[in-house]
Amino acid sequence: MIRPTSLILMVLTAAAGGALFQIAFEVSELDGDLSQLNRDIRKDREAIHVLRAEWSFLNQPERLEELTRRHLDLLPVSGGQLAGSGAVPVRAQDQEPVTDPLIADTGAAAKPAVLQDTTPKVKPAAPRRTARLSSQTTNRADLVRSFDDVLREAIDTPGSGGAR
Template sequence: MMRIVNIVLVLVMLGAATWTYSVKHIAENKVSEIKRLERSIELEKDTIDLLQADWAYLSQPARLQTLADRYASELQLQSTAAQQIIHPGELPAPPVTPIGDPVADIIAGGAADPMTTGSVEGN
């Protein structure tokens, strides 16, 4: 009887050791994945900072004025008149599409596209 208990306890100990090693291995993989994602996030943040600095340089009014003066003859740029600026309410209404227009129905989402393939999920 004592021998069976010892064998069962050894098997339980081996199972627990195997389970512990498995959990440790999974945890190490998750930690390495987290570190990889953190490095990726830092790289993206650095890229965003670089692009923002680049945009700040490229959109400097003095630089743009210099470029406008340099290429004025080629681009034929003109100053914007106050009458050219309008508010969104002054824009013309969107065009009216006739009922039954298949292209307008597809764009509006009212009709199913007959060319939809099986690789595209339907709504």
């Protein structure tokens, strides 16, 4: 014989238990998701770390210089190519006082130089600057090494590589 009150209580208990298990499973599932996300984040961060090292490696000034020489018609700016705005002559009809304070200032105070410009502004096609570049002690092969090779070299030093 089951009284109605007991019945209600039993149903409530069963419901509460069921809900508890449901929540517990959900929590453990979320927990799993969280640690998976954390693992992914760590993996990505490590990848970013490696990529930063590779970026620095690829930005070696010597390598950039070689690439610039090979692919661009640019040379470093020389002193003779620089002049202040005050060195630019004013057009005849603009002889009135210059209103721009910036131009007026530099013109009056600094008297910047206009130096003999011996460097051609646009690089001629034929005479590449091979003299300077070929006179380096670094092995040319260094430039074509991949980052992977460098890593291999770094970790293959005697005593560090090989199976234990």
